[in-house]
Amino acid sequence: MSGQLKVRLLDQPDAPRTAHPVHLKPLATLCSDCRVSGLCLPTGLPIHDESCLGALIGPRMRIRKGSALFNANDPLTTLYAVRCGSFKTSLNTAEGQGVVINFWMPGNVLGLDAIATEHHVCDAIALEDSEVCPVPYRRLQALARNFPVLQQSLNRLMSREIVREHERVLMLCNLTAEQRLASFLVGLSRRFVSRGYSAHGFLLRMSREDMASYLGLRLETVCRSVARLRALGILNLQGRRVEILDMPALMALEQGGGECEHKAP
């Protein structure tokens, strides 16, 4: 399986943006100097003990915008922790329909849904040039046997993913298009905050189509909902630049609120 993660460890030398001189030794991936380790697998490990995970995690991989980190039916060999950049995963049927299952940001761990069958269920596509830390699943299991906190951390990640999906189902069943959009943006905002970024201004990395798929809508409906929230003075969203002008209103919408009283101009 070592053949698996060959290319793009360092990628073509013609990296377009980061044309800095290249480190001579492929960077050992240290959780301790990773900005998002607190959200990731090592959460709760003693001072992010490198003796533990350090030995495990392979050299980080660069994934180009638009290319696949893995595809459905690929055998599960490694989980992937996002170090920087972002991804979408999507579940596709034979008939060509599909849905975006989730968007993934630094600190998120991809591939947990493949543990049951040992084969990936989703396609994972980079939404921008990104880097991931590969975590060989077998070795993670072995290591977790000796580090109960690590096992616990893994359990929690999986459980949280189940809860996340519960909430998504709730959204799909109970919320209108505008409420879904509000919920989505508030969710993104929270995720940015927990990574140290602004709650009110950020950049979407996914297309309207992807947003629509995630929200169980058509892209036209997403556009219209954006337009309506903009008209209400809650948002300033053009193209992929988001500015949240009235966070309380947005959060009220998200909570099935905003259906009772008619909007006053």
Next chain:
Amino acid sequence: MSGQLKVRLLDQPDAPRTAHPVHLKPLATLCSDCRVSGLCLPTGLPIHDESCLGALIGPRMRIRKGSALFNANDPLTTLYAVRCGSFKTSLNTAEGQGVVINFWMPGNVLGLDAIATEHHVCDAIALEDSEVCPVPYRRLQALARNFPVLQQSLNRLMSREIVREHERVLMLCNLTAEQRLASFLVGLSRRFVSRGYSAHGFLLRMSREDMASYLGLRLETVCRSVARLRALGILNLQGRRVEILDMPALMALEQGGGECEHKAP
């Protein structure tokens, strides 16, 4: 089957239907004589080694139809494996809206979504008089450290739950009311089969309302969809008695199929 195990751990002693003499010793819960152990936590354990799980699992509990096995926000102390009967779990918002998250049958393990926060997220309600095997979560963790297959089994259960929810999202986003109903019935049928029951005839344990909630529809729409499938000669479903007359047609529907050609009478 050694009859109707009527232990009654808690609850009034005046069991209304099963008024048989009570066993003197509370039945130790043996996975090895459980009909659904192959679907449950001990999957893959060496010959269902009782030295392992036997020590762990508390005496089984009876839950009356309509009463709660646990509620949202209860601290997670034990997982519950369904031994017989069935449950629904539902996620409810402060505003009173909610959705049925899943229906649970013998061999299913409830409570995995609580691992992340150590508090339950859902309410779990018995759909009929039921029995569960309580699995103390802390001790399960400890035991899993010594029995890697047990840990693996737990991981697989969680992962499978994630995948299940993926598929539910796909259903909610892509299928019409009739397709959802078809998908639901085929799913139930499969679950009955894997428990040794008929694929074509079974009894629903949930109300139309619960089905509707699970399917992201209104109960009226479920009724209408049932009526249409009945008119097509695919089903015979009255009240809670299901008879699947044309399984291939039902499965074709489930797969986003059936939209292209107009139905011929």
Next chain:
DNA sequence: CGCGTGTTTGAGCTGAGTCAATCCGCGTGG
């Protein structure tokens, strides 16, 4: 400058929701 991809806006259409009436099965009590 033209092309392509992604986004926005418009104009109807429709599947599922809402509201309301009725029906059915079943337990209860007279």
Next chain:
DNA sequence: CCACGCGGATTGACTCAGCTCAAACACGCG
């Protein structure tokens, strides 16, 4: 035994949020 009531299920009539189809627009790129 039947009348009654009650909760769940069914059916009908109407409405509307979001879909479809289609056209226009914006922007980046060779």
